[in-house]
Amino acid sequence: MMWWHVLGAAFVLAQLGCGASAASPSTQAASHEGGGCACMQCGGKHGESGMQGGSMQGGCMQCGGEHDGRGRGGLAGHEGHGSPAGAALSDDRAVFHFLLANREVIQRQVTRLPDGVATVTESDDPAVAQGIREHVEAMHLRLQEKRPLHVRDPLFAATFANAEKVKLTIEPTPKGVRVVETSTDPQVVALIQAHADVVTAFLERGHVEVRKNHPVPAP
Template sequence: MFRLLVAALVISSVGWCSSVDAQGFRGGRGGGPGGGPGRGPGGGHGPDARQAEDMEVFHYLLENHTKIERTVKELPNGVETLTESDDPKVAAKIKEHVHWMEVRIEKTNPIRRRDPLFAEIFRHTDKIKMNVEKTKSGVKVTETSDDPYVVKLIQAHAMVVSKFVNDGFQEAMKNHPVPGKDGAVKTETVFPAIQGHGGVYQLPTATQQPRPGTKIMVDVTASSDPDKLNPAIEKVARYVNIYAGAGKEKVDANIALVFHGGATLDVLNEAVYNAEFKTEKNPNLELLRDLHHAGVEMYVCGQTLSAKGKSPDDVVVFVDTAVSAFTASVNLQADGYAYVPLAK
């Protein structure tokens, strides 16, 4: 944990957040208690023999937050905090927490990296000066910095720690924004690759970001109203847009569509489709053409096509006819494509 932890009451902060991990909010990449081996700021892995013990202390402090008294005095260059308890056991746990958080700082083994504020503070521990003084009933910490931005982080963190003391687990379950950064969720959709279809939300800080070189085979089987765009094709446009701009950065991905079952006739050229369904046009072709221009490969099942009385010549020019959807699926998966079924 960052020195701030130790600083701003090291007790409530870091620890408490980690306790939340122990409560079942542990998840994948954060490491720390319940999340696998601890990780240093460089992302390295390493065993953490103290995790279980620290988690118990954090959990205990959260459960007994009503027995903790905390005051915060803002300084021009930081904060001065006093965290104590009249309960000797709680006071002892406060001191224990501070001690082991200091050890974590020295060993660059933080906790609660998923919280934006805590993660940001940890990136600037080299700019934080602190003085820890044990009292009879707890800990007094003075935390300062010569960097104005880090001072804001210290003060924001101190306020969050006070919320932990006031509300316990209820507050520890929350993430906390970095001061000066807009923490609001952007709710407008964007269309980075396919315009007008498959809108996505940009989430540059979310986990499980799109990976470059991803290969996806989308199995499209469901039919739709002949006069309307097949919603499965709309979803494929969203997949393309996700890789083109929903994450931190645009990444290249190989996406292939295989049409069979009820979706087979969606890829007929205009004239054949109109004759088959008595419509003015094939409502799928415009978006299919945009997907083709975006680099999406498209195949239709030759077996189903023939069974429905159609031939490869009846298919729009940018969709290839495979011997069968089965062979296309097997071949693509053998080439490393992840299989994604899309019935509708």
């Protein structure tokens, strides 16, 4: 399932080197100043003065996205700086980083189905539980509107490319969300299941895993 399903994230998550705590997705997660955060689009790592090993004044050196120069891994440049889509992306990024920073209080169960996966992602922390729900809804909307994210990763690019073949059912739970993601296409089923595994890896290893590229599986 999607990394935004945690997350995905998935769904999916503690930000390595970032010390955010569970406050709220829209405030706490947006500020990782000087904490070594990574650009969600390309995985490039940034410090207080931008991309490690070079300047970020004109954008991320790996993906060209615009950043705010404070190491937050801003992505507005990928959907239009200052546009409504850019603002939505900034919000999605904030929730994602919030979940990353609080991955140790997130529990996730994945059940493989013949045609996809069923996942339950929850937290005993009410703010984190709400962040999980917000993230899943936001990523579901991205699938519906075909607004891809994290496309430098082949697995995510392929998943978004097949968005119309994915059926997603979202059920809020008292502590998070249950998602059933299925397809009638064997290749897309393989994508869904591989994505679910990657979201779990995000939760286990944080940005060490986020910065990796993940192969497109065979059906």
